[in-house]
Amino acid sequence: MHIMADIAGASGQTELTRPLMGRFKPMRVALFVYMAGEAGLALASLVEYYFLTARELDPYLDLGAMSSAFSLAVLGVSLAQIGGLVASVILVSMWTYRAMKNLHIVGAVAATMSPGWAVGWYFIPIANIWKPFEGMLQIWRESHRLAGRPEKVAAYVGWWWATWIGSNILANISLRLTGFTDPLPTYDAGIIVGAVGSALSVVCGILLLRTTKQVTQVQTEMRSGGLADTFG
Numbered sequence: 001m002h003i004m005a006d007i008a009g010a011s012g013q014t015e016l017t018r019p020l021m022g023r024f025k026p027m028r029v030a031l032f033v034y035m036a037g038e039a040g041l042a043l044a045s046l047v048e049y050y051f052l053t054a055r056e057l058d059p060y061l062d063l064g065a066m067s068s069a070f071s072l073a074v075l076g077v078s079l080a081q082i083g084g085l086v087a088s089v090i091l092v093s094m095w096t097y098r099a100m101k102n103l104h105i106v107g108a109v110a111a112t113m114s115p116g117w118a119v120g121w122y123f124i125p126i127a128n129i130w131k132p133f134e135g136m137l138q139i140w141r142e143s144h145r146l147a148g149r150p151e152k153v154a155a156y157v158g159w160w161w162a163t164w165i166g167s168n169i170l171a172n173i174s175l176r177l178t179g180f181t182d183p184l185p186t187y188d189a190g191i192i193v194g195a196v197g198s199a200l201s202v203v204c205g206i207l208l209l210r211t212t213k214q215v216t217q218v219q220t221e222m223r224s225g226g227l228a229d230t231f232g
Contacts, residue, residue: 017102020216023095028209030087035205037081038198044074045195052188092208093119099139099215106222108142133161139215147221154214160207163200170197 047070100118103111113121113135121131141151170193177190 015105017105017219018098020095020099020102020212020219023091023098024212024216027088027091027095027212030084030091031205031209032084033080034084034088035202037077037084038201038205040077041074041081042195042198042202044070044077045191045198049188049191049195052191088205092212093122095212095216096135096139099143099212099219100135102219103139103142103146106146108146110145111138111142113138129165136161136211140211143215143218143222147218149218149221154211156207157211160204160211163204163207167197167200167204170194170200173197 051070096118097115100111100113100115104115118132118135118139121135122128124131136157137153140153140157145151174190174194174197177186177193179190
């Protein structure tokens, strides 16, 4: 009954929804580049930790040539990570906006967050701890409901947000710890924390891809199902 009410409410809409797949595909590429960069940074952190440990054991150890090659590799990985991150932020924002916009067009009653704020909350301090996740939950539940699917949110959606928060916390801690070169153990700890944070970012990216892929597929089903007229 609720689905039929939404369809009836959307029948007077002149604006048509748009498929998410066109936004999902480039977003997926950007996220893969970003995750590759984060994986490279995690590996680079471990290599740097090895160099520091080796020098502690043998102060006369010559790592000159190896250090130069390592620095160039880190530069390349860092550029890939930054480029992937910027592209991912833009493309994930575009996907999120369109996913919520589609629900508003069809009159999804529980999609109370505006498309603009579904994106905007990511950039508001403090509120960005929970509001973006709230928006994703609305997108997930309403997309599934209108496609005639169970509304229960998959566990990996929650883990996506947990790893996002966790990776940001670890990145902040690592930045603070590596700001101290003395005592050396503090710097060493910062490197390890940074490696764990980068690894967690990769997990976060994988879970985000899984979440957005599922929503994309569900909204595609809506185009060929009961909402075919609205999703023309």
